[in-house]
Amino acid sequence: MPSILFYVVLTAQNPIDNARINGSFQIDAQFYQPDEGIGITDSVIAGRKVGINGYGNIIYSQGNFSGGIRYEAYLGPIAGFDAQHEGNGIANLWASYQTSMIEITAGNFYEQFGNGLILRAYEEWALGYDNSLNGMRIVFRPISGLTIKGVYGTQRFYWQKFERNNRGIVRGLDAEFDLNELISPLQSSGTRVQLGASAVSKYQRDADPIFNLPENVGAFAGRLNITKGKFSLMTEYSHKINDPSILNNFIYKDGHAVLSSLSYSERGFGVILQLKRVDNMYYKSDRGTTSNALDISFIPPINRTHSYSLTGKYPYATQPNGEMGMQFQLNYRLPRGSKLGGQYGTNIAINFSQVNDIKRNPINDTTEINQDGTLGYKSGFFDMSDHIFFRDFNVEIDKRFSTKWKAVIQYMNLYYDIATIEGKTGYEPVKANIALADITWRMTSRKSIRLELQSLFTSQDKGDWAAAMLEYTIAPRWFFTISDQYNYGNPDKDSQNHYYTASLGYTREATRLALTFGRQAEGVVCVGGVCRVVPASSGIMFTLTTNF
Amino acid sequence: MKPNLILLIILITSLRIVAQQESVQSDIPHVMIRNLNGQQFNTADITNDGKPMILSFWAIWCKPCLKELDAFNEHYLEWQEETGVRIFAVSIDDSRSTARVAPYVNGKGWEFDVLLDANSDFKRAMNVNLIPHTLLLDGNGKIVSQHTSYFEGAEFEIYEKIKKIAGLN
Numbered sequence: 019m020p021s022i023l024f025y026v027v028l029t030a031q032n033p034i035d036n037a038r039i040n041g042s043f044q045i046d047a048q049f050y051q052p053d054e055g056i057g058i059t060d061s062v063i064a065g066r067k068v069g070i071n072g073y074g075n076i077i078y079s080q081g082n083f084s085g086g087i088r089y090e091a092y093l094g095p096i097a098g099f100d101a102q103h104e105g106n107g108i109a110n111l112w113a114s115y116q117t118s119m120i121e122i123t124a125g126n127f128y129e130q131f132g133n134g135l136i137l138r139a140y141e142e143w144a145l146g147y148d149n150s151l152n153g154m155r156i157v158f159r160p161i162s163g164l165t166i167k168g169v170y171g172t173q174r175f176y177w178q179k180f181e182r183n184n185r186g187i188v189r190g191l192d193a194e195f196d197l198n199e200l201i202s203p204l205q206s207s208g209t210r211v212q213l214g215a216s217a218v219s220k221y222q223r224d225a226d227p228i229f230n231l232p233e234n235v236g237a238f239a240g241r242l243n244i245t246k247g248k249f250s251l252m253t254e255y256s257h258k259i260n261d262p263s264i265l266n267n268f269i270y271k272d273g274h275a276v277l278s279s280l281s282y283s284e285r286g287f288g289v290i291l292q293l294k295r296v297d298n299m300y301y302k303s304d305r306g307t308t309s310n311a312l313d314i315s316f317i318p319p320i321n322r323t324h325s326y327s328l329t330g331k332y333p334y335a336t337q338p339n340g341e342m343g344m345q346f347q348l349n350y351r352l353p354r355g356s357k358l359g360g361q362y363g364t365n366i367a368i369n370f371s372q373v374n375d376i377k378r379n380p381i382n383d384t385t386e387i388n389q390d391g392t393l394g395y396k397s398g399f400f401d402m403s404d405h406i407f408f409r410d411f412n413v414e415i416d417k418r419f420s421t422k423w424k425a426v427i428q429y430m431n432l433y434y435d436i437a438t439i440e441g442k443t444g445y446e447p448v449k450a451n452i453a454l455a456d457i458t459w460r461m462t463s464r465k466s467i468r469l470e471l472q473s474l475f476t477s478q479d480k481g482d483w484a485a486a487m488l489e490y491t492i493a494p495r496w497f498f499t500i501s502d503q504y505n506y507g508n509p510d511k512d513s514q515n516h517y518y519t520a521s522l523g524y525t526r527e528a529t530r531l532a533l534t535f536g537r538q539a540e541g542v543v544c545v546g547g548v549c550r551v552v553p554a555s556s557g558i559m560f561t562l563t564t565n566f
Numbered sequence: 567m568k569p570n571l572i573l574l575i576i577l578i579t580s581l582r583i584v585a586q587q588e589s590v591q592s593d594i595p596h597v598m599i600r601n602l603n604g605q606q607f608n609t610a611d612i613t614n615d616g617k618p619m620i621l622s623f624w625a626i627w628c629k630p631c632l633k634e635l636d637a638f639n640e641h642y643l644e645w646q647e648e649t650g651v652r653i654f655a656v657s658i659d660d661s662r663s664t665a666r667v668a669p670y671v672n673g674k675g676w677e678f679d680v681l682l683d684a685n686s687d688f689k690r691a692m693n694v695n696l697i698p699h700t701l702l703l704d705g706n707g708k709i710v711s712q713h714t715s716y717f718e719g720a721e722f723e724i725y726e727k728i729k730k731i732a733g734l735n
Contacts, residue, residue: 036591042693075693079595116596130685133661140660140685143695157598165598165606196605210603243604248672252604252665279665288669318662323627347666349673365674458718466718491717494724528712530696563714565693 041076042565044143048096053556056515056537069096073109073143085113088126092146098552099146100309102176109174110150121157126150129169131192131216134316135256135275136237136301139173149313150174151188163199167192173303173312186222186303188314214241214254220303220314229268229391235261237301237315253278256299256315262390263305266298266339269394273298275317286351292320293344297376297397300338320345321371321410324430327503328472328485329452332434333542334373334408342402343373362418372409375438377401406447409433426456436479440542440551450476464493475507482507497523503539515539517554529564592707594621595691599656600682602668607681609688616705617650618731620724623689623699625659626670631698634716639676645725649732653678658686658697700724704731 047070050063070093077086091106092099112125128150131137141148153171160166170189172180197211198204204211216239224231239256256275262268274297281290301315317336320343324330348368352359378387378395387395412430419425430452436445454472461467470487487501503517519536540554596610612621620638624631638645638653645651655678657667664684671680683689692701701712702724711727713720729735 038591038593040593040693042695044695077595077691077693084595128685128687128690130661133664134685138661138685141690194606198605210605212604245603250604250665250668277661281665281669283669283672285672285675288671288673290666290669292665316661318660320662323663325627325629347669349670351673351675367673460718462719463722464719468718493717493719493722494713494715497715497717523715525713525715528699528714530714563695565695565712565714 037078037080039076039078040566041074042563043072043074044563045070045072045561046096047071047560048555049558049560050097050555051557053537056517056539056554056556057513058554058556066094069094069099071096071099071103071143071146075110082116083114084116087111095146097555100176100311102178102309103146105177107177109148119159121155123155126152126174127155127169127171129155129167129190130316131167131190131218132214132239132241133254133277133318135254135277135299136216136218136239136258136315137169137188137190137192138313138316140316147310148174149311152180153188161200163196165192165194173314175304175307175311183223183225185307185312186220186305188218188220188303190216190218192216208247210243210245212241212243215239218301218314220301222303222305229262231262231305232260235259235301248282248284250281250283251279258299258301258315261298261301261305263300263302264308265300265302266394267388268390269298269388269392271298271394273301275299275315277318277320283349286353288347288349290347291344292346294320294373295342295376295399296336296338297340298338298394319343319373321373321408322347322369322412324412326428326454326456326470326472327487328474328483329412329428329430329454331474331483331541332432332436332439332448332450334410334434335439335542337373337375337407337438340376340378340397341373341407342376343371343408345369345371360417360419362420365414365416367414367416368412369414370411373407375403375405375407377403405435406433407435407438422460424458426454428452428454428456446478448476448478450474450478466491466493470501480505480508480513495525497521505539528566530561532559532561534559593703593709594707595688597683597688597691599688600684602671602680602682604682609681609691612654612703613707614650614652614705617652618705618728619703619707620651620653620728621701621703622653622655623658623683623692623694623697624655625657625697626663626666627659628697630716633718634698634700634721635676635678636674637716637721638678639674641721641725642677645728649728649734651728651732654681655679656681656683656688658683658689660684660686702727702731 050067052058052060073090075088088110090109092103095103110126114123128139139149139151151171155169158166168191194214219236221234224233237258241254244251254277258273260270276295279292296317302312304312317338319334319336321334350366352364354363376397378397380387381393385392410432414428416426432450434448436442436448452474456470458468468489472485474483483505485503489499491497499521501519505515508514517537517539519534521534523532535558537556541552594612598606601607696714698716699714702710704710
């Protein structure tokens with residue numbers, strides 16, 4: 019009898035009843051073959067004929083508890099990934115308990131304070147970027163409208179385990195106030211106001227034989243968001259105390275970063291202006307690293323992320339040592355039935371962005387600018403240099419002509435300081451004009467053909483390019499693509515190459531399989547603020563992804 | 567007699583538990599993201615009074631995502647009238663482009679709910695690998711179907727499934 023009662027209790031608490039497991043897997047594989055035409059010889063491949071990156075991620079959750087594990091294997095890493103990726107093992111392991119008031123996580127986690135200006139831990143699989151924190155995190159919501167977060171830990175550095183003094187320790191606190199929630203008379207107000215403040219500190223031992231380096235480096239940020247009707251203002255200011263590192267040539271200057279945006283939007287019309295200033299704002303948990311890892315801060319580039327191969331050929335990457343930039347974007351929808359809008363309406367987007375270097379003035383008559391062991395330079399808040407890093411003006415028109423036909427056309431004018439952005443010292447800045455058309459013909463309700471034609475004109479770097487792509491899709495499962503990028507304007511006649519590919523893919527539910535044969539041109543892939551240089555390659559690429 | 571009574575209690579208790587689980591348990595984890603005004607939004611609030619839902623992960627720089635959402639928007643009113651479906655479009659734009667999402671969405675005149683997942687916390691919790699990624703949920707928040715990638719015309723199959731979830735065919 020007691021045993022039967024026990025069974026009742028057990029049934030009531032059976033963990034299977036409300037447990038949930040979900041997960042995802044991905045494998046990216048590349049098989050390389052020599053291709054003399056684009057300079058890939060046996061010695062370039064050096065025996066590494068296959069690169070495979072893969073992961074599996076499983077999350078278990080039951081009631082207020084959840085836990086996860088992530089396995090990764092880069093054997094060997096595919097071309098363009100840092101060689102330090104090579105390896106396999108458990109990348110993330112974590113457990114978390116969550117109620118409406120408190121959330122505690124132990125293990126590997128990701129986090130962002132505000133816009134990430136002084137702390138952002140995130141992961142971008144396509145770039146091989148992961149600066150997850152390994153430690154603990156508490157999120158506390160004592161009353162409605164107030165969120166307090168506290169984190170501490172060490173950052174992921176490829177497969178290198180944290181050991182005492184092999185890299186720094188990161189600690190951070192963030193508080194966010196939603197004034198409309200906190201102050202009851204404001205609850206129904208049409209003006210929404212949020213305030214936030216954060217502080218981050220890193221500790222790394224000073225073992226430098228020459229300089230006396232700060233072992234604890236603090237950074238602080240404050241932010242304000244106001245939304246009133248159709249207007250929205252977002253601004254964040256961050257300040258970092260002196261943080262000499264290999265990336266700022268060991269100067270003792272404080273750093274700062276400001277990001278502001280003001281937007282207005284209504285149905286069919288949206289406009290936004292963004293401004294940014296960054297001064298000496300590299301903030302990494304190891305002052306000796308130059309690799310694309312261990313960033314504590316995230317300084318977002320503010321320019322459009324382009325989605326086509328030639329408009330995306332010269333992507334901008336933030337210069338944390340100093341830059342001043344702006345972006346303006348206008349979206350307008352010509353209404354249906356108007357003279358220019360046509361039967362289906364027409365979308366127009368105009369975008370402009372420019373980023374310059376900051377102006378640096380000597381700290382005194384005898385010290386050179388940026389001399390190590392000094393305060394480096396002086397730069398007032400509005401001191402902007404004439405040196406342009408990047409400028410992009412683009413217009414895009416998106417129009418549907420009938421139920422069967424639609425098209426996107428785009429024009430882009432670009433200025434790209436390749437010497438600064440890609441480190442190709444001595445190269446002239448690239449000035450380019452790019453035009454493209456993307457035409458879709460919906461043959462039946464499920465079958466369609468898409469044609470992309472692009473042209474890039476420039477006298478610098480590798481000269482002119484033309485690209486064409488033809489895609490046939492059968493929704494929702496199949497796609498077939500053939501494409502070619504032709505570098506017909508390369509000043510080096512022997513390098514006027516075709517980069518042709520053929521792809522096919524199959525998708526069913528959340529499983530996707532894609533296979534590409536052909537050549538890949540050298541390029542830069544950027545997601546968020548991080549970029550990865552992809553070398554030219556030739557062969558077969560395969561991607562399998564699924565989740566449940 | 568006595569054991570039978572106990573068995574009955576067991577049966578009733580188990581049935582009650584199963585019934586509760588089915589009506590309450592959702593597949594959506596609780597993650598704090600933001601709405602278009604920048605205010606915190608608990609993903610537990612992704613609900614629709616027992617009617618079907620579409621949850622779609624997208625970003626401003628993802629062309630197929632924009633095409634899919636444009637296609638949804640074109641049919642949204644009609645779909646809503648027939649099935650009561652509600653669409654949540656979760657942008658994974660990071661701070662590089664989060665500020666541009668609201669003017670973009672308004673400029674496009676999209677009618678559905680748009681949420682901001684600037685550090686991909688919700689995307690990770692849902693184990694989404696690539697975007698566009700679209701999940702179809704029943705009225706209890708249970709995942710009925712999910713799909714990665716978008717090709718022209720895929721919205722018709724999605725809508726067929728939504729009708730099925732709504733019990734229309």
